[in-house]
Amino acid sequence: SLNSSSCVDVSAAENIGRILAHRCHQCGLINLFFDSVESPLSNESVKAFFNALLEGGVNLEEPVEVTLPEPLGVDYDSLTEEQKRAAYPSLIETLRSTPDWANIPYPYSMRPVSGKRKLSPSFQVIYCLLI
Numbered sequence: 669s670l671n672s673s674s675c676v677d678v679s680a681a682e683n684i685g686r687i688l689a690h691r692c693h694q695c696g697l698i699n700l701f702f703d704s705v706e707s708p709l710s711n712e713s714v715k716a717f718f719n720a721l722l723e724g725g726v727n728l729e730e731p732v733e734v735t736l737p738e739p740l741g742v743d744y745d746s747l748t749e750e751q752k753r754a755a756y757p758s759l760i761e762t763l764r765s766t767p768d769w770a771n772i773p774y775p776y777s778m779r780p781v782s783g784k785r786k787l788s789p790s791f792q793v794i795y796c797l798l799i
Contacts, residue, residue, distance in 0.1 A: 689724020
């Protein structure tokens with residue numbers, strides 16, 4: 669118990685505080701709740717335990733709660749059927765409005781190579797003469 673104040677109990681409470689702080693850090697716990705009403709700091713061993721936790725890097729207060737920002741984008745689950753139809757046009761309507769790419773003229777330079785030229789390698793040999 670941490671209520672007696674003998675020298676042995678004070679050093680034992682301090683060592684328990686150090687070990688607890690070390691193990692809390694190993695587990696990723698950096699904030700703990702310390703109830704000062706139930707365990708007031710009037711006793712030497714409780715003070716030693718409390719100070720050992722603080723020296724060990726454990727914060728004995730509640731952390732400030734971080735509120736996450738509202739997620740970006742559209743919540744598709746909350747849309748009505750009419751809103752879903754407006755967001756997702758049907759495939760037939762999309763295909764009707766898409767131009768026929770076979771009938772769109774494009775410059776001769778952009779046309780794909782065909783025939784023998786397609787199969788022949790296209791590279792240029794550069795000779796360098798050193799005199």
